[in-house]
Amino acid sequence: MGIQDVSVGVIVNGKERCAEVEPRTLLVHYLRDGLGLKGTHIGCDTSQCGACTVMLDEAAVKSCTMLAVQADGTEITTVEGLGTIKNLHPIQQGFWEEHGLQCGYCTPGVMVAMVALLKENPNPTDEEIRIGLEGVICRCTGYQFIVNAVKHAAKLMAEQNIEIEEVLS
Protein backbone atom coordinates (compact mmCIF):
# COMPACT_ATOMS: atom_id res chain seq x y z
CA MET A 1 0.00 0.00 0.00
CA GLY A 2 1.43 3.37 -0.98
CA ILE A 3 1.82 6.27 1.36
CA GLN A 4 -1.11 8.68 1.24
CA ASP A 5 -0.41 12.38 0.89
CA VAL A 6 -1.88 14.56 3.63
CA SER A 7 -3.51 17.94 3.28
CA VAL A 8 -2.02 20.96 4.98
CA GLY A 9 -3.92 24.21 5.33
CA VAL A 10 -2.02 27.10 6.88
CA ILE A 11 -2.09 30.87 6.86
CA VAL A 12 1.41 32.01 5.96
CA ASN A 13 2.14 35.72 6.35
CA GLY A 14 -1.58 36.45 6.22
CA LYS A 15 -2.24 34.39 3.10
CA GLU A 16 -4.17 31.11 3.07
CA ARG A 17 -2.24 28.20 1.62
CA CYS A 18 -3.45 24.67 0.98
CA ALA A 19 -1.47 21.74 -0.34
CA GLU A 20 -1.24 17.99 -0.46
CA VAL A 21 2.17 16.90 0.80
CA GLU A 22 4.00 13.73 1.69
CA PRO A 23 3.67 13.16 5.45
CA ARG A 24 7.45 13.30 5.85
CA THR A 25 7.70 16.82 4.38
CA LEU A 26 9.35 19.06 6.95
CA LEU A 27 7.77 22.45 7.55
CA VAL A 28 10.96 24.24 6.46
CA HIS A 29 10.97 22.36 3.15
CA TYR A 30 7.29 23.13 2.59
CA LEU A 31 7.91 26.85 3.20
CA ARG A 32 11.01 27.02 1.03
CA ASP A 33 10.26 24.58 -1.78
CA GLY A 34 6.47 24.35 -1.66
CA LEU A 35 5.74 28.05 -1.21
CA GLY A 36 9.00 29.51 -2.51
CA LEU A 37 9.63 31.42 0.72
CA LYS A 38 13.40 31.07 0.74
CA GLY A 39 13.91 33.59 3.54
CA THR A 40 13.67 30.80 6.12
CA HIS A 41 17.09 29.16 6.08
CA ILE A 42 18.28 25.67 6.88
CA GLY A 43 21.42 25.69 9.00
CA CYS A 44 22.27 22.73 11.21
CA ASP A 45 19.08 20.79 10.40
CA THR A 46 19.21 19.33 13.94
CA SER A 47 17.20 21.92 15.92
CA GLN A 48 20.22 23.65 17.38
CA CYS A 49 21.10 26.71 15.28
CA GLY A 50 17.68 28.34 14.90
CA ALA A 51 18.24 29.61 11.33
CA CYS A 52 14.91 27.98 10.42
CA THR A 53 12.93 29.74 13.17
CA VAL A 54 9.40 30.80 12.23
CA MET A 55 6.46 31.93 14.32
CA LEU A 56 3.67 29.43 14.70
CA ASP A 57 0.59 31.01 16.27
CA GLU A 58 2.91 33.67 17.73
CA ALA A 59 5.38 31.22 19.30
CA ALA A 60 8.89 30.78 17.88
CA VAL A 61 9.56 27.24 16.64
CA LYS A 62 12.24 25.50 14.62
CA SER A 63 10.72 24.57 11.29
CA CYS A 64 13.37 21.91 10.59
CA THR A 65 11.98 19.91 13.51
CA MET A 66 8.33 19.95 12.53
CA LEU A 67 6.37 18.13 9.90
CA ALA A 68 4.43 20.42 7.61
CA VAL A 69 1.31 18.46 8.51
CA GLN A 70 1.84 19.23 12.22
CA ALA A 71 1.35 22.90 11.33
CA ASP A 72 -2.04 22.24 9.71
CA GLY A 73 -4.57 24.82 10.88
CA THR A 74 -2.02 27.26 12.31
CA GLU A 75 -0.86 30.75 11.40
CA ILE A 76 2.77 31.06 10.40
CA THR A 77 4.95 34.14 10.11
CA THR A 78 8.25 33.92 8.26
CA VAL A 79 10.79 36.69 7.74
CA GLU A 80 8.96 37.63 4.52
CA GLY A 81 5.91 38.47 6.64
CA LEU A 82 7.67 40.95 8.90
CA GLY A 83 7.94 44.02 6.67
CA THR A 84 8.59 45.23 3.12
CA ILE A 85 11.57 47.06 1.62
CA LYS A 86 9.57 50.29 1.70
CA ASN A 87 8.10 49.66 5.11
CA LEU A 88 10.54 47.73 7.28
CA HIS A 89 9.43 46.06 10.49
CA PRO A 90 11.05 47.75 13.52
CA ILE A 91 13.22 44.66 14.04
CA GLN A 92 14.49 44.96 10.45
CA GLN A 93 15.05 48.67 10.94
CA GLY A 94 16.96 47.87 14.14
CA PHE A 95 19.18 45.27 12.47
CA TRP A 96 19.90 47.72 9.63
CA GLU A 97 20.72 50.74 11.76
CA GLU A 98 22.65 48.87 14.45
CA HIS A 99 24.43 46.57 12.00
CA GLY A 100 23.01 43.45 13.66
CA LEU A 101 24.34 41.13 10.98
CA GLN A 102 27.36 40.35 8.88
CA CYS A 103 26.90 37.36 6.60
CA GLY A 104 23.15 37.38 7.16
CA TYR A 105 22.63 33.63 7.15
CA CYS A 106 21.18 33.41 10.66
CA THR A 107 19.40 36.78 10.44
CA PRO A 108 15.89 35.69 9.34
CA GLY A 109 15.68 33.17 12.21
CA VAL A 110 17.15 35.61 14.71
CA MET A 111 14.75 38.38 13.71
CA VAL A 112 11.70 36.11 13.90
CA ALA A 113 12.84 34.78 17.31
CA MET A 114 13.28 38.34 18.54
CA VAL A 115 9.86 39.43 17.27
CA ALA A 116 8.41 36.56 19.34
CA LEU A 117 10.42 37.75 22.34
CA LEU A 118 9.23 41.35 21.94
CA LYS A 119 5.61 40.20 21.77
CA GLU A 120 5.98 38.60 25.22
CA ASN A 121 8.33 41.20 26.63
CA PRO A 122 8.17 44.59 24.81
CA ASN A 123 10.93 46.17 26.88
CA PRO A 124 13.59 43.52 27.50
CA THR A 125 16.86 44.12 29.35
CA ASP A 126 20.20 43.19 27.75
CA GLU A 127 20.20 40.00 29.80
CA GLU A 128 16.66 39.06 28.78
CA ILE A 129 17.60 39.58 25.12
CA ARG A 130 20.67 37.39 25.54
CA ILE A 131 18.59 34.66 27.21
CA GLY A 132 16.03 35.03 24.39
CA LEU A 133 18.83 34.44 21.88
CA GLU A 134 19.62 31.00 23.40
CA GLY A 135 17.89 29.19 20.54
CA VAL A 136 19.74 30.92 17.70
CA ILE A 137 23.40 30.81 16.78
CA CYS A 138 25.26 33.64 15.03
CA ARG A 139 28.89 33.01 14.12
CA CYS A 140 29.69 36.56 12.92
CA THR A 141 28.52 39.30 15.22
CA GLY A 142 29.47 38.13 18.68
CA TYR A 143 25.85 39.01 19.52
CA GLN A 144 26.51 42.51 20.90
CA PHE A 145 25.23 44.24 17.75
CA ILE A 146 22.20 41.91 17.75
CA VAL A 147 21.41 42.96 21.33
CA ASN A 148 21.73 46.62 20.25
CA ALA A 149 19.47 45.98 17.26
CA VAL A 150 16.77 44.38 19.41
CA LYS A 151 16.89 47.27 21.88
CA HIS A 152 16.60 49.71 19.01
CA ALA A 153 13.59 47.77 17.69
CA ALA A 154 11.95 47.78 21.13
CA LYS A 155 12.36 51.57 21.25
CA LEU A 156 10.90 52.02 17.75
CA MET A 157 7.95 49.77 18.62
CA ALA A 158 7.28 51.72 21.83
CA GLU A 159 7.34 55.01 19.86
CA GLN A 160 4.98 53.58 17.24
CA ASN A 161 2.58 52.48 19.99
CA ILE A 162 2.62 55.96 21.47
CA GLU A 163 1.83 57.40 18.03
CA ILE A 164 -1.05 54.97 17.58
CA GLU A 165 -2.41 55.84 21.03
CA GLU A 166 -2.21 59.55 20.19
CA VAL A 167 -4.12 59.04 16.93
CA LEU A 168 -6.77 57.01 18.74
CA SER A 169 -7.24 59.57 21.50
Added chain:
Amino acid sequence: MIPAKFDYVRADSVDQAIQLLQQSDGEGKIMAGGHSLLPLMKFRVTEPGKIIDISRIAELKGVRIEGNRIIVGALTTHHELATHPIAQELVPVLADAASQIGDIQIRNRGTIGGNIAHGDPVADLPAPALALEAELQIQGDEGQEVMSVDGFILGPLITLLPENSVVTSVSFKIPPSHTKSTYLKFFHHASGYPVVGVAVVAGVDKKGFIDFVRVGITGVGEVSYRASSVEKQLLGQRPTETTIQSAAELAIEDGEMGSDLFASAEYRANICKVYTARALKTVLL
Protein backbone atom coordinates in the same frame (compact mmCIF):
# COMPACT_ATOMS: atom_id res chain seq x y z
CA MET B 1 17.79 15.34 6.33
CA ILE B 2 14.50 13.76 5.43
CA PRO B 3 12.87 10.94 7.38
CA ALA B 4 12.05 7.62 5.74
CA LYS B 5 8.52 7.38 4.36
CA PHE B 6 5.66 6.89 6.76
CA ASP B 7 1.90 7.10 6.90
CA TYR B 8 0.40 9.85 9.00
CA VAL B 9 -2.84 9.92 10.89
CA ARG B 10 -4.17 12.36 13.45
CA ALA B 11 -6.01 10.90 16.44
CA ASP B 12 -8.93 12.85 17.92
CA SER B 13 -9.06 10.91 21.19
CA VAL B 14 -6.88 8.64 23.31
CA ASP B 15 -9.16 5.69 22.54
CA GLN B 16 -8.72 6.30 18.84
CA ALA B 17 -4.94 6.59 19.24
CA ILE B 18 -4.86 3.20 20.99
CA GLN B 19 -7.05 1.67 18.31
CA LEU B 20 -4.72 3.01 15.62
CA LEU B 21 -1.73 1.57 17.48
CA GLN B 22 -3.46 -1.82 17.66
CA GLN B 23 -4.15 -1.76 13.92
CA SER B 24 -0.62 -0.78 12.97
CA ASP B 25 1.08 -4.16 13.54
CA GLY B 26 3.87 -2.66 15.59
CA GLU B 27 4.59 -0.02 12.95
CA GLY B 28 2.74 2.75 14.79
CA LYS B 29 4.48 5.41 16.81
CA ILE B 30 2.87 8.16 18.85
CA MET B 31 3.99 11.72 18.16
CA ALA B 32 3.17 14.69 20.39
CA GLY B 33 5.56 17.65 19.98
CA GLY B 34 7.92 15.46 17.97
CA HIS B 35 11.02 17.05 19.43
CA SER B 36 12.57 13.78 20.55
CA LEU B 37 11.14 11.50 17.87
CA LEU B 38 11.52 13.59 14.71
CA PRO B 39 15.29 14.17 15.13
CA LEU B 40 15.76 10.39 15.41
CA MET B 41 13.60 9.87 12.32
CA LYS B 42 15.65 12.43 10.40
CA PHE B 43 18.82 10.54 11.30
CA ARG B 44 16.93 7.33 10.36
CA VAL B 45 17.78 5.86 13.74
CA THR B 46 14.12 4.93 13.77
CA GLU B 47 11.76 4.43 10.82
CA PRO B 48 8.20 3.96 12.05
CA GLY B 49 5.73 3.00 9.32
CA LYS B 50 2.93 5.05 10.80
CA ILE B 51 2.94 8.26 12.82
CA ILE B 52 -0.08 8.74 15.05
CA ASP B 53 -0.29 12.43 15.92
CA ILE B 54 -1.91 12.99 19.32
CA SER B 55 -1.07 16.69 19.57
CA ARG B 56 -4.66 17.90 19.10
CA ILE B 57 -6.30 15.75 21.80
CA ALA B 58 -7.84 18.23 24.23
CA GLU B 59 -8.16 15.72 27.11
CA LEU B 60 -4.35 15.49 27.30
CA LYS B 61 -3.84 19.16 28.05
CA GLY B 62 -3.84 21.23 31.24
CA VAL B 63 -2.38 21.34 34.74
CA ARG B 64 -4.51 20.74 37.86
CA ILE B 65 -4.28 19.79 41.52
CA GLU B 66 -5.74 16.53 42.81
CA GLY B 67 -5.27 15.85 46.53
CA ASN B 68 -1.54 16.07 47.30
CA ARG B 69 -0.54 15.75 43.65
CA ILE B 70 -0.21 18.02 40.65
CA ILE B 71 -1.48 16.40 37.47
CA VAL B 72 0.22 17.61 34.31
CA GLY B 73 -1.44 16.64 31.04
CA ALA B 74 0.91 14.74 28.72
CA LEU B 75 0.71 17.42 26.02
CA THR B 76 1.77 20.25 28.33
CA THR B 77 4.78 21.89 26.71
CA HIS B 78 7.98 22.61 28.62
CA HIS B 79 7.31 26.34 28.23
CA GLU B 80 3.77 26.01 29.59
CA LEU B 81 5.10 24.01 32.54
CA ALA B 82 7.96 26.44 33.22
CA THR B 83 5.58 29.41 33.31
CA HIS B 84 2.54 27.78 34.92
CA PRO B 85 1.58 29.50 38.21
CA ILE B 86 0.56 26.23 39.92
CA ALA B 87 3.83 24.54 39.00
CA GLN B 88 5.90 27.59 39.96
CA GLU B 89 4.25 27.81 43.35
CA LEU B 90 3.89 24.17 44.44
CA VAL B 91 6.63 22.30 42.54
CA PRO B 92 9.14 25.03 41.64
CA VAL B 93 11.91 22.49 40.99
CA LEU B 94 9.84 21.08 38.14
CA ALA B 95 9.12 24.50 36.61
CA ASP B 96 12.79 25.39 37.01
CA ALA B 97 14.04 22.22 35.32
CA ALA B 98 11.50 22.68 32.50
CA SER B 99 12.80 26.23 31.95
CA GLN B 100 16.31 24.83 31.44
CA ILE B 101 15.40 22.38 28.66
CA GLY B 102 16.93 23.17 25.26
CA ASP B 103 15.90 26.67 24.22
CA ILE B 104 12.65 28.60 23.89
CA GLN B 105 11.83 27.26 20.42
CA ILE B 106 12.23 23.71 21.71
CA ARG B 107 10.28 24.42 24.91
CA ASN B 108 7.43 25.76 22.77
CA ARG B 109 7.04 22.34 21.10
CA GLY B 110 8.43 19.62 23.39
CA THR B 111 5.94 18.00 25.79
CA ILE B 112 6.29 16.41 29.22
CA GLY B 113 4.58 13.19 28.15
CA GLY B 114 6.81 12.81 25.11
CA ASN B 115 9.91 13.67 27.09
CA ILE B 116 9.36 10.96 29.71
CA ALA B 117 7.86 8.31 27.42
CA HIS B 118 10.87 8.71 25.12
CA GLY B 119 13.32 7.66 27.87
CA ASP B 120 16.26 9.75 26.74
CA PRO B 121 19.10 9.28 29.24
CA VAL B 122 20.11 12.94 28.97
CA ALA B 123 16.66 14.44 29.48
CA ASP B 124 16.31 16.98 32.31
CA LEU B 125 12.83 16.13 33.57
CA PRO B 126 13.53 12.68 35.07
CA ALA B 127 15.59 14.33 37.85
CA PRO B 128 12.77 16.48 39.29
CA ALA B 129 10.28 13.71 38.44
CA LEU B 130 12.20 11.28 40.67
CA ALA B 131 12.58 13.87 43.44
CA LEU B 132 8.83 14.55 43.32
CA GLU B 133 7.87 10.84 43.24
CA ALA B 134 6.20 11.22 39.87
CA GLU B 135 3.72 8.74 38.50
CA LEU B 136 2.61 8.17 34.93
CA GLN B 137 -1.02 7.71 34.08
CA ILE B 138 -1.12 5.30 31.18
CA GLN B 139 -4.04 4.25 29.02
CA GLY B 140 -3.82 1.10 26.94
CA ASP B 141 -5.54 -2.04 25.63
CA GLU B 142 -6.41 -3.15 29.11
CA GLY B 143 -7.62 0.19 30.47
CA GLN B 144 -5.85 2.61 32.77
CA GLU B 145 -2.80 1.98 34.89
CA VAL B 146 -0.42 4.00 37.03
CA MET B 147 3.36 3.51 36.93
CA SER B 148 6.03 5.09 39.06
CA VAL B 149 8.63 7.08 37.12
CA ASP B 150 11.21 5.38 39.34
CA GLY B 151 12.06 2.24 37.37
CA PHE B 152 10.05 3.24 34.28
CA ILE B 153 13.12 4.00 32.18
CA LEU B 154 15.12 0.79 31.66
CA GLY B 155 17.84 2.01 29.33
CA PRO B 156 18.44 4.50 26.52
CA LEU B 157 15.05 4.95 24.80
CA ILE B 158 13.76 1.77 26.48
CA THR B 159 10.88 2.06 28.93
CA LEU B 160 8.23 -0.08 30.60
CA LEU B 161 5.50 1.59 28.51
CA PRO B 162 3.28 -1.31 27.43
CA GLU B 163 2.54 -1.89 23.75
CA ASN B 164 -0.45 -0.02 22.35
CA SER B 165 -0.61 2.50 25.16
CA VAL B 166 -0.34 6.24 25.65
CA VAL B 167 0.97 8.30 28.57
CA THR B 168 -1.99 10.56 29.34
CA SER B 169 -0.58 12.58 32.25
CA VAL B 170 2.28 12.78 34.72
CA SER B 171 1.56 13.50 38.37
CA PHE B 172 3.96 14.95 40.94
CA LYS B 173 3.69 14.76 44.71
CA ILE B 174 3.55 18.22 46.27
CA PRO B 175 6.39 18.27 48.82
CA PRO B 176 5.79 19.48 52.41
CA SER B 177 5.48 23.27 52.61
CA HIS B 178 8.63 23.74 54.73
CA THR B 179 10.88 22.21 52.06
CA LYS B 180 12.97 24.03 49.49
CA SER B 181 14.26 22.74 46.20
CA THR B 182 16.64 23.26 43.31
CA TYR B 183 17.64 21.77 39.97
CA LEU B 184 21.29 22.19 39.17
CA LYS B 185 22.91 21.00 36.00
CA PHE B 186 26.31 20.95 34.40
CA PHE B 187 25.57 20.90 30.71
CA HIS B 188 27.35 20.26 27.48
CA HIS B 189 27.55 23.69 25.90
CA ALA B 190 26.80 22.74 22.31
CA SER B 191 23.80 20.51 22.99
CA GLY B 192 22.55 21.93 26.31
CA TYR B 193 22.09 18.37 27.57
CA PRO B 194 23.08 17.67 31.17
CA VAL B 195 26.36 15.87 31.78
CA VAL B 196 24.86 15.75 35.23
CA GLY B 197 21.56 17.19 36.48
CA VAL B 198 20.64 17.03 40.16
CA ALA B 199 17.21 17.82 41.61
CA VAL B 200 16.98 18.19 45.38
CA VAL B 201 13.88 18.69 47.50
CA ALA B 202 14.65 18.88 51.23
CA GLY B 203 13.72 20.52 54.51
CA VAL B 204 14.59 20.62 58.21
CA ASP B 205 12.24 20.31 61.19
CA LYS B 206 11.85 22.90 63.93
CA LYS B 207 14.74 21.41 65.90
CA GLY B 208 17.06 21.78 62.94
CA PHE B 209 17.21 18.16 61.77
CA ILE B 210 16.66 17.10 58.15
CA ASP B 211 13.20 15.50 58.08
CA PHE B 212 12.63 15.36 54.31
CA VAL B 213 15.08 14.79 51.47
CA ARG B 214 14.67 13.59 47.89
CA VAL B 215 17.48 13.54 45.33
CA GLY B 216 16.99 12.75 41.62
CA ILE B 217 19.97 12.50 39.28
CA THR B 218 19.98 12.49 35.47
CA GLY B 219 22.48 12.65 32.62
CA VAL B 220 25.38 10.72 34.15
CA GLY B 221 24.51 7.31 32.76
CA GLU B 222 21.98 5.38 30.73
CA VAL B 223 19.30 5.59 33.41
CA SER B 224 18.39 8.47 35.71
CA TYR B 225 18.01 7.42 39.35
CA ARG B 226 17.00 8.43 42.83
CA ALA B 227 20.05 8.78 45.06
CA SER B 228 18.54 6.82 47.98
CA SER B 229 21.92 6.34 49.70
CA VAL B 230 22.36 10.12 49.93
CA GLU B 231 18.82 10.50 51.25
CA LYS B 232 19.27 7.79 53.92
CA GLN B 233 22.57 9.27 55.06
CA LEU B 234 21.09 12.76 55.51
CA LEU B 235 17.75 11.97 57.10
CA GLY B 236 17.77 12.91 60.81
CA GLN B 237 21.11 14.75 60.53
CA ARG B 238 21.80 18.42 61.08
CA PRO B 239 22.64 20.05 57.76
CA THR B 240 26.30 21.13 57.89
CA GLU B 241 29.10 21.39 55.31
CA THR B 242 30.52 18.12 56.66
CA THR B 243 27.32 16.05 56.71
CA ILE B 244 26.38 17.25 53.22
CA GLN B 245 29.87 16.64 51.85
CA SER B 246 30.03 13.08 53.18
CA ALA B 247 26.47 12.29 51.99
CA ALA B 248 27.26 13.66 48.51
CA GLU B 249 30.09 11.12 48.27
CA LEU B 250 27.30 8.51 48.01
CA ALA B 251 25.68 10.20 44.99
CA ILE B 252 27.04 7.59 42.58
CA GLU B 253 26.04 4.57 44.69
CA ASP B 254 22.59 4.08 43.19
CA GLY B 255 23.40 4.67 39.54
CA GLU B 256 25.86 3.65 36.87
CA MET B 257 28.16 6.24 35.33
CA GLY B 258 28.33 6.29 31.55
CA SER B 259 31.33 7.09 29.39
CA ASP B 260 31.23 8.88 26.04
CA LEU B 261 32.96 11.51 23.89
CA PHE B 262 31.98 14.29 26.26
CA ALA B 263 32.93 12.82 29.62
CA SER B 264 34.55 9.66 30.99
CA ALA B 265 32.83 7.63 33.73
CA GLU B 266 35.46 8.79 36.20
CA TYR B 267 34.83 12.45 35.36
CA ARG B 268 31.06 11.96 35.55
CA ALA B 269 31.37 10.29 38.97
CA ASN B 270 33.34 13.25 40.25
CA ILE B 271 31.06 15.92 38.83
CA CYS B 272 28.00 13.99 40.03
CA LYS B 273 29.25 14.24 43.63
CA VAL B 274 30.23 17.89 43.23
CA TYR B 275 26.83 18.90 41.84
CA THR B 276 24.96 16.84 44.43
CA ALA B 277 26.87 18.62 47.19
CA ARG B 278 26.22 22.04 45.62
CA ALA B 279 22.50 21.34 45.15
CA LEU B 280 22.16 20.08 48.74
CA LYS B 281 23.99 23.12 50.10
CA THR B 282 21.81 25.47 48.05
CA VAL B 283 18.71 23.94 49.61
CA LEU B 284 19.86 23.15 53.16
CA LEU B 285 22.45 25.74 54.18
